[in-house]
Amino acid sequence: MSASIKKVILLFVVLVQLCLLSACNLTPFQQLSPAQLVQQGNFVKAKQTITNNYSKSGNERLLYHLELASLFHLEKNFAQSNQHLSDALTLIDSFYTQSISQLVMTQFSGPTYATFKGEAYYVPQIHIMKALNFSALAKSQPTKADSYFDAALIEMRQLDVFLAQLKDETGGYNSVQTDDSLTAKINRVLTPVFTPTDLLNNIDYKDDAFAHFLSGVLFEQSAEFDSARLQYQRAMQIYENGFEQQYKLPAEISNKALAGLLRVMQHAGGYETELLALRKKHQDIVQNSNNLANVTVIQNIGIAPQRKQLNLLLKADTQAKALVMTPIVFGNTKERRAQMRWFSMLHADTSLFDMIQNYMLGDIGDVAMGVVTKRIPLGPLWDDAVKLGIIDALEFGSRISVTYLEPIDTPITKSEIWVAGKRHTQLLPYHSISLLTLQDALKKSHNEIQMALVRELSKALSAKKLLKEAGVKQDNLLGRLAKLSTSVVNAVTASADTRQWQTLPSEIRLAQFSLPIGEQQITIKTYLSSGRIIEHSEKLMVNKNMSLWHTHTFVTKNSEQATLTKSTLNME
Amino acid sequence: MKNNRTLIKFVPFAVLATLSLSACKSTKVERIDANQEVALSDKWNGKDSQLVAEAMISDMLSFPWVNDHLKNEGSRPAIIVQTVRNKSHQHIAVDTFLNDLKRAILRSGQADFVANQEIRNEIREERKDQELNASLETQNEMGQEQGADYALSGTINSFVDQQGGKRVTFYQVDLRLIDMTSNREVWNGQKKIQKLQERSGYGF
Structure with a gap:
């Protein structure tokens, strides 16, 4: 085969890989997610999206129940919401025993092929x-x-x-x-x-x-x-x-x-x-004075930050005897910036340890490139990797996908309680589900990338062995196309697990204060960073022990014009 | 090395076999005796409800208040079942438990029980309707109801202790019987149930 044909094939292979990487950069929902639809107040479409994307018996059955439960809760269909929540708890309890067959299957396919366990x-x-x-x-x-x-x-x-x-x-x-x-x-x-x-x-x-x-x-x-x-x-x-x-x-x-x-x-x-x-x-x-009774107001705000997919290209650097991961960023400017920041924060060679290692292994350019690459030096293991065929299997590179979390964006500056036209108290943040989600993602990130790395190497290696068993010569046109097709299959199955309970609030604010017993008109004023104020009023019957009012305030990210406040509970 | 190769070749078949076996699992339903206990978890179940009700009512009727009442009043005591509050950590069908209590009382033949407020109101409405629509011979008079002599009430409590795959759940049912004339507590019963659940972290 002539050198020019080889070059054309190589170029074709690289182009297909890049197309695949971008095509696979998908979140589970092609359009708006149920949480985003809920934010806009479109409950009917949100419910349709859930039933279309999740099944009662599939791998995402837990999400089916959780998302529907949230929707019914917001629609004040409390009995049905509780039925779904009970089903969700039963499922979580059943997930205690892990299926070995599914663990094995996940290792050969990807985390998205496993049951989502929450x-x-x-x-x-x-x-x-x-x-x-x-x-x-x-x-x-x-x-x-x-x-x-x-x-x-x-x-x-x-x-x-x-x-x-x-x-x-x-x-x-x-x-x-x-x-x-x-x-x-x-x-x-x-x-x-x-x-x-x-x-x-x-x-x-x-x-x-x-x-x-x-x-x-x-x-x-x-x-x-x-x-x-x-x-x-x-x-x-x-x-x-x-x-x-x-x-x-x-x-x-x-x-x-x-x-x-x-x-x-x-x-x-x-x-x-x-x-x-x-x-x-x-x-x-x-x-408190004896004549006053206690009131608790809970305000759920927004939706938790979305988990998204970050693609990395894994290649072997034969000169430095190392594996190199490079992020392939896709999406809009905000998403691309978030992907790069996540990679440099968690995975890139930015620590002193990594910089010294890069300096020892390669030239000074690697030290400068540290922020956009992750280098895993194999050292004495390199020869074993060659013998096993790992290095050859990575000829066209391999796709690794991990999750990243979109930056937390809270357009709300403060929330206040107003009674009878006067400011009474402030609703304070009592819990941040956003930070909880972020910390959970950070905690799992290094384990996730290690697992993804091992999984993709195993897949690349298995594919190479399969071609060898099939008697396909790998240095001719047919061999390269066969190798490409196995890379394609591996790339398609290498998806990060971005599944999550999306309708959870981003933040929970709460105020506990006292009011005279009897009917009271209470207003929550939510101040946005744009200067706009969202007002929501309810009549509350204040009784002697404790009265409770629970609401959910949604503010869309792109435009603060669209806001929605759902009072889910106003009770004595 | 050769062994390793054989093992590597064997792995895909093992995976396929496992997956095939798991794919063969299908839904199966069979009819079983309602009294037979099927304990799928350590949760409170129908058998617990039945056993506790029978044991407690048997204990209650063995106390001297039954004979004392017969001696003093010349009739069987009438009991009203009031609330049994569920203060446990499990959602227990309290109505089912109350029905088991009522059945156990009626089956003993030593005491009667009268309907609770909700049922009484429904019956009174029916009697009102009879006054208007039923023939004189078949009408039931108002003001002829039997009043309860004793009130039965109680609580269900529980606590859980767990470590790893092992969990011990302890249920305690406390019932008391109050003389409605004197407010005397003529009986106080207690029944405890302890359950051990062991779960494996891995399975096929």
Whole structure:
């Protein structure tokens, strides 16, 4: 075969690879996702999109139930929402036992071919939504109110069981983490190779202060003051011991939990000495007048940031005896910038360790290129890689896909509670699902890229062996085309797992304050960075124990013109 | 090296065989006895409800208040089942449990029970309708209801202890019977159930 024909084929191969990389840069939804449709208030189309993209029995069955549950919750169809949430919890419970056959299949195909099992932080959100649904049902059906309130508390007890287990596994927020397990030790050695060391410190999801706080509110509402006391106390300790700092929440939140604790201790009775000591220590905590009752307003804001796909091209550098990963950025300017930032933040050779390594292996150009490449030197393993055929299998490069998270964009500056035309108090951020999602993605990133690397190498190698077994000579035209076709198959199956519960809020704000008993007109004023103010008013019947109002405010990212506020729960 | 090659060749067949086997799994339904316990998890189930109801009512009727009532009043005591609050961590069909309690009381033949408020209101509406529409011979009079002598109420509590794949769930049912004239607690019963669930982290 002449050299010119070889060059033409090579050029063709490179072009096909590039086309494939761009074509595969897809999120699960070709158009708007259900969350984006919900943001625009298009519930019918959002429901259609869910039923069209997810099936009840497929790999995304958990998402089918979660997304539909969110939609029904926003539509105030609380019973149906709870049915889907119960199904979701049953599925999560069944995922405890991992299928070995599916693990093997995932290793040969990709994570998107496996069943989506959700994240640990979904469970508290499911129980919270279920409890709010039961509370709303209690309001709408007064004859069955007691059993619905009991059902809401059952959700809180199940949540407590889950969080106790999570705390046992992670150590919670009681003490400084000292993980001396073998895996942890290995990770400590490997971490500098894949991610900067300080980026992954203290970002584990260890416990949930907001879930404990809301649990306290619901127990207080049902006058179960002892259970409420325990929950407020846990919330206060967790906020104080690191939750506030980890999720960038205001420092006064733990004091708000303390105020709740003091209130229920007073209601329960028998804590006079403790109350006196606590009040002496925290003199700034305002005590309610006896004529006033308590109100909790919860404002969910926006939707959590979307997981997207970042493509990398894996090639072998024969001179430096190293594998080299280069990001192939696609999409609009904002997406391309986010992809590059994610790569340089987590994977690129930007640490001193990596820079020295690049300098030792190659020329000075590699040091400068560090921000756009990831180099994995094989050293003495290079010869083994050649013998195994890895280097030859990577002749046309191989596609590796990992997830990245779009930057968190909150157009809301502050939210306020107004009563009878006067500013009453401010809604403060009590939880940031955005940061939780981001930290979860960061935590998994180095493991994800390692897994993707191993998977794509295995696939490339298997394909090469298959061609050899089939007797295809790899240095002629047919051989190159055959090798190209196997690369195509591998590239198509190499998709990152961008599946997520998209309709979760981005942030949860809360205000707890007191008002006179009786009907009250309450307004939430949400201030946007553009200067626009969204107002949402509700009539609330304030009763003696605790009254609750729950809303979800959506602001579209591109234009702050389109906003939607759904009051999901206004109850006594 | 040769062994490794054989192993590598064998892996795809093993994977295919596993996948084929898992693909053969299909839905199967069979009819079984309603009294037979099918424990798929450590959750409260129908058998728990039935066993607890029978044990507690048997204990309740073995206390001296039944004979005392017969001696003093000359008739079987009438019981009203009030609320049984579910304070456990599981969604328990309390209505089913209450029905099991009622059946156990009626089956004993030692006590009667009267309908709760919701049912009573429905029956009163029916009687009102009879006054207007039923013949005189078949009408049921208002004001002839039997009042309850005792009120039965209680709670279901639970706690969970778990580590790894092992989970112990403990249920405790507390019931009490109150004399409606004197507010005396004539009986207090307790029944405990403990369940151990073990799950494997991996399976086919």
